[in-house]
Amino acid sequence: MMRADAARNRARVLAAAEVVLGEQGPAARMDEIARRAGVGVGTVYRHFATKEALYAAIISARVELLLQAAARLRTAATPKTAFFDFFTQIVADAAGRKSLTDALRGAGVDPKAEQSEQRTRMRAALTELLHDAQRVGAVRPDIDMPEVLALLRGASLAAETGDYPGPVLDRALAVLFDGVRPPTARPSGGNRLSRAAELP
Amino acid sequence: MMRADAARNRARVLAAAEVVLGEQGPAARMDEIARRAGVGVGTVYRHFATKEALYAAIISARVELLLQAAARLRTAATPKTAFFDFFTQIVADAAGRKSLTDALRGAGVDPKAEQSEQRTRMRAALTELLHDAQRVGAVRPDIDMPEVLALLRGASLAAETGDYPGPVLDRALAVLFDGVRPPTARPSGGNRLSRAAELP
Amino acid sequence: MMRADAARNRARVLAAAEVVLGEQGPAARMDEIARRAGVGVGTVYRHFATKEALYAAIISARVELLLQAAARLRTAATPKTAFFDFFTQIVADAAGRKSLTDALRGAGVDPKAEQSEQRTRMRAALTELLHDAQRVGAVRPDIDMPEVLALLRGASLAAETGDYPGPVLDRALAVLFDGVRPPTARPSGGNRLSRAAELP
Amino acid sequence: MMRADAARNRARVLAAAEVVLGEQGPAARMDEIARRAGVGVGTVYRHFATKEALYAAIISARVELLLQAAARLRTAATPKTAFFDFFTQIVADAAGRKSLTDALRGAGVDPKAEQSEQRTRMRAALTELLHDAQRVGAVRPDIDMPEVLALLRGASLAAETGDYPGPVLDRALAVLFDGVRPPTARPSGGNRLSRAAELP
DNA sequence: CATGAATGAGTTTTCATTCAT
DNA sequence: TATGAATGAAAACTCATTCAT
Known part of the structure; x- marks a missing residue:
């Protein structure tokens, strides 16, 4: 169950990042990506080190x-x-x-x-x-x-x-x-x- | 006569900016551009407000x-x-x-x-x-x-x-x-x- | 529980700001206020946008x-x-x-x-x-x-x-x-x- | 004649400064004061060291x-x-x-x-x-x-x-x-x- | 594991003052 | 002597990343 959650979060972050980058360009902020994905920044960093x-x-x-x-x-x-x-x-x-x-x-x-x-x-x-x-x-x-x-x-x-x-x-x-x-x-x-x- | 100097500086800044931007991309810093042009940051801003x-x-x-x-x-x-x-x-x-x-x-x-x-x-x-x-x-x-x-x-x-x-x-x-x-x-x-x- | 910490920081910043402003007048720097409050500038800006x-x-x-x-x-x-x-x-x-x-x-x-x-x-x-x-x-x-x-x-x-x-x-x-x-x-x-x- | 010019400039700067300070408060800039006085900044500094x-x-x-x-x-x-x-x-x-x-x-x-x-x-x-x-x-x-x-x-x-x-x-x-x-x-x-x- | 508060180095921009012309 | 271009230290603010809870 944990795994499923984690995977869903990863996917959400990826999707949110694609959207936000498309909208705001390279200046997009990690905070914003996290917000759109509905998770905390910490979670974003759990899945993507950087x-x-x-x-x-x-x-x-x-x-x-x-x-x-x-x-x-x-x-x-x-x-x-x-x-x-x-x-x-x-x-x-x-x-x-x-x-x-x-x-x-x-x-x-x-x-x-x-x-x-x-x-x-x-x-x-x-x-x-x-x-x-x-x-x-x-x-x-x-x-x-x-x-x-x-x-x-x-x-x-x-x-x-x-x-x-x-x-x-x-x-x-x-x-x-x-x-x-x-x-x-x-x-x-x-x-x-x-x-x-x-x-x- | 000063005008000539000012014009030269303007040109220098422009040239330096082109080089630095080419090298470092959009993240290039104004400081660096000024340094390359051999002028102070203030001078860059005198010629280009932003x-x-x-x-x-x-x-x-x-x-x-x-x-x-x-x-x-x-x-x-x-x-x-x-x-x-x-x-x-x-x-x-x-x-x-x-x-x-x-x-x-x-x-x-x-x-x-x-x-x-x-x-x-x-x-x-x-x-x-x-x-x-x-x-x-x-x-x-x-x-x-x-x-x-x-x-x-x-x-x-x-x-x-x-x-x-x-x-x-x-x-x-x-x-x-x-x-x-x-x-x-x-x-x-x-x-x-x-x-x-x-x-x- | 974090909220308690955040509230304490907010109060600290407020208190430090009052002191520093009293001492240095309108020219007081945000850095200095943060230093006195014992927090980073970022924290000051987290609580007070400006x-x-x-x-x-x-x-x-x-x-x-x-x-x-x-x-x-x-x-x-x-x-x-x-x-x-x-x-x-x-x-x-x-x-x-x-x-x-x-x-x-x-x-x-x-x-x-x-x-x-x-x-x-x-x-x-x-x-x-x-x-x-x-x-x-x-x-x-x-x-x-x-x-x-x-x-x-x-x-x-x-x-x-x-x-x-x-x-x-x-x-x-x-x-x-x-x-x-x-x-x-x-x-x-x-x-x-x-x-x-x-x-x- | 020089003296008269200098005195007039001093007076102009003083007057302009009073106006600009009244309008813009302590943040008034020396450039602006000079501009209003119709002189260069250098002239302001000739009359007032600081x-x-x-x-x-x-x-x-x-x-x-x-x-x-x-x-x-x-x-x-x-x-x-x-x-x-x-x-x-x-x-x-x-x-x-x-x-x-x-x-x-x-x-x-x-x-x-x-x-x-x-x-x-x-x-x-x-x-x-x-x-x-x-x-x-x-x-x-x-x-x-x-x-x-x-x-x-x-x-x-x-x-x-x-x-x-x-x-x-x-x-x-x-x-x-x-x-x-x-x-x-x-x-x-x-x-x-x-x-x-x-x-x- | 998730959260979001905290951090602080890094960047842009301003402006008093200097100085070559 | 007047000018205004040049200077660069200073200051506000941002944001990737960390870490206590």
């Missing part, structure tokens, strides 16, 4: 979810779309957590042991999807992971820190993907960017 | 330079390349000032009167270059400013916050630009990404 | 005591002397807290909600005592609250900011009270001012 | 004026009224310079050499007027300088720091003076306090 550790845990949880999504895509989707779907999903995830990365970077969170292990797994997952896509000719062959990572990072940051309506993000991604595909994979005349659903 | 005001002045100066570059490109370069050159220049500028934007955003710098006026001018400059490029068929016609801004922001953020070797950034931009160009403007077989000069 | 708030709390406590004294006098003393006793007590209280008012005014303490509520109660208490005294002919009938308040303020300020030996204050008050009484209430020949106990 | 020295000079000028008034009254008025007139004048002067004394005391201005010399002259002037009045029976004989000084200080402070409409101050002073007069000098039935001119 503010930085708490922030790192948030990232960790996020990345874990994305990794699961990557695994799912690899089995469920065709190599032709899996890479693009994953890319899109990461960006959508970022857009849904406005300015969180910002807050985390502002807080000076460094890649620690666990994080760098996750980083490795993330890279591996992405590499697989990329190579699969290249094998079936869905992605141009002269592109490589470093570029992909840079493009992914840029897209995520723009989605997270900017305030773009969904369709704008979609079209920006479409442009990006057009650049990523081999010319032959583009429908003749190009992928006309859709403007239908644009919000006012 | 930490936030100092940060705003840095952005302002940066944007001003870019606006001048835009004007220069419009006369000196052909519409075919001006847009891409400007885009590239902004990203290079961002790359050269690692984590400054970060620091600025972390400091909660708001778009103030002057800033928002600059924002307007920046949009105008970019719009001109974009339309010029579309007119001569260098940029696909179904792309519009919102997407361009999102792509630009993403590229700048990636360049600024990431630690990519130059060639990686170049290739990522090349991919992006391929997506921006109309299919007809791409050499058949695509723009082969160059790998020659890659740094270790 | 220097001004701390000062306001001191006044509040003082006035509360005087209000209790007024209530006591109304039941315990005869209307003939109660007014004069209360007046005297206020002045004595002021004399006992040298330069505190000074410090408080210097700090720009404004009448806030609670304060102005106290102010109202204080006026009410004084008004009752005044009217009682006038009803029994102990105070001239042509005097009214505004004058009484002005006289009281003057007497308190003199007592607080000046450095008068007790007998001097007593005689000054005696003169004042002679002016407040109806001529008939003065012993023929006036109230001879006592000089017996004068200190050097 | 903030405290400036404040002392203000008091000094004030007292000098009052001393001249005392001398004038001694020749021009009858002993019967001269004392009361002087007392009234000091209080009126205080009322006209709201919170200046406050500012000065708050600034920790100490009695310096010059000041204490003035203090002596002030006491002497008041003593003369008091004794003259006692000789002609206008002031009760059992009152002495210490009480008078205490009463005067109280009245001045009340006038300066309070916000009493003129008639209230007048009536308060009338009460005070009734206490100061021998019973025989009060018209039978007392000096009815006038209520005629009271402002709404």
Whole structure:
């Protein structure tokens, strides 16, 4: 019973921290996070030794979810779309957590042991999807992971820190993907960017 | 004559602030900035009433330079390349000032009167270059400013916050630009990404 | 149980602040007040959000005591002397807290909600005592609250900011009270001012 | 010509300081005083070595004026009224310079050499007027300088720091003076306090 | 285990005073 | 001599972290 309580508290703190960081940026206070979680500061510190550790845990949880999504895509989707779907999903995830990365970077969170292990797994997952896509000719062959990572990072940051309506993000991604595909994979005349659903 | 001294001090503070912010992020202390500039804290405050005001002045100066570059490109370069050159220049500028934007955003710098006026001018400059490029068929016609801004922001953020070797950034931009160009403007077989000069 | 500790700390801070303000005037530092109270500055700020708030709390406590004294006098003393006793007590209280008012005014303490509520109660208490005294002919009938308040303020300020030996204050008050009484209430020949106990 | 300029500047600074202190209290800044005087801070410091020295000079000028008034009254008025007139004048002067004394005391201005010399002259002037009045029976004989000084200080402070409409101050002073007069000098039935001119 | 009061180093900002021009 | 830019000590206030209850 104790264990359950502790676990619930940990989860509550994590959730509260994500919200508060999104709202207040890197300046968010531990007191406030505790208040939102409905616990005392002491409890926050019982679960996360340090503010930085708490922030790192948030990232960790996020990345874990994305990794699961990557695994799912690899089995469920065709190599032709899996890479693009994953890319899109990461960006959508970022857009849904406005300015969180910002807050985390502002807080000076460094890649620690666990994080760098996750980083490795993330890279591996992405590499697989990329190579699969290249094998079936869905992605141009002269592109490589470093570029992909840079493009992914840029897209995520723009989605997270900017305030773009969904369709704008979609079209920006479409442009990006057009650049990523081999010319032959583009429908003749190009992928006309859709403007239908644009919000006012 | 004193005015000259004051102006020099102002410039020194601005320069020191840019450096220190780049190094230490939003947490940079006013004391440190003053020390680097070789002046007392009081002098920093004489020129910039507030930490936030100092940060705003840095952005302002940066944007001003870019606006001048835009004007220069419009006369000196052909519409075919001006847009891409400007885009590239902004990203290079961002790359050269690692984590400054970060620091600025972390400091909660708001778009103030002057800033928002600059924002307007920046949009105008970019719009001109974009339309010029579309007119001569260098940029696909179904792309519009919102997407361009999102792509630009993403590229700048990636360049600024990431630690990519130059060639990686170049290739990522090349991919992006391929997506921006109309299919007809791409050499058949695509723009082969160059790998020659890659740094270790 | 912690609450008891917190309350003790609050009281300590209040007491220390009263002392330090009396000694050093409005320029007293929060650090020093904390040191005297034997707590950290943070604790001072936990209990009083602001220097001004701390000062306001001191006044509040003082006035509360005087209000209790007024209530006591109304039941315990005869209307003939109660007014004069209360007046005297206020002045004595002021004399006992040298330069505190000074410090408080210097700090720009404004009448806030609670304060102005106290102010109202204080006026009410004084008004009752005044009217009682006038009803029994102990105070001239042509005097009214505004004058009484002005006289009281003057007497308190003199007592607080000046450095008068007790007998001097007593005689000054005696003169004042002679002016407040109806001529008939003065012993023929006036109230001879006592000089017996004068200190050097 | 230089001398005249310097003297004008000194006077300007003095005047500006009096105004600014009255408005902003002890916290008034030297910069602001200089600005109001239409000179640079450096000039303020040329005339007054220290903030405290400036404040002392203000008091000094004030007292000098009052001393001249005392001398004038001694020749021009009858002993019967001269004392009361002087007392009234000091209080009126205080009322006209709201919170200046406050500012000065708050600034920790100490009695310096010059000041204490003035203090002596002030006491002497008041003593003369008091004794003259006692000789002609206008002031009760059992009152002495210490009480008078205490009463005067109280009245001045009340006038300066309070916000009493003129008639209230007048009536308060009338009460005070009734206490100061021998019973025989009060018209039978007392000096009815006038209520005629009271402002709404 | 949870709580939240206490701690105090750390930061921003102010302002009297100095001094180069 | 006047000016006002520069100085930097001082002071208010914050907040991550600890620890008694």
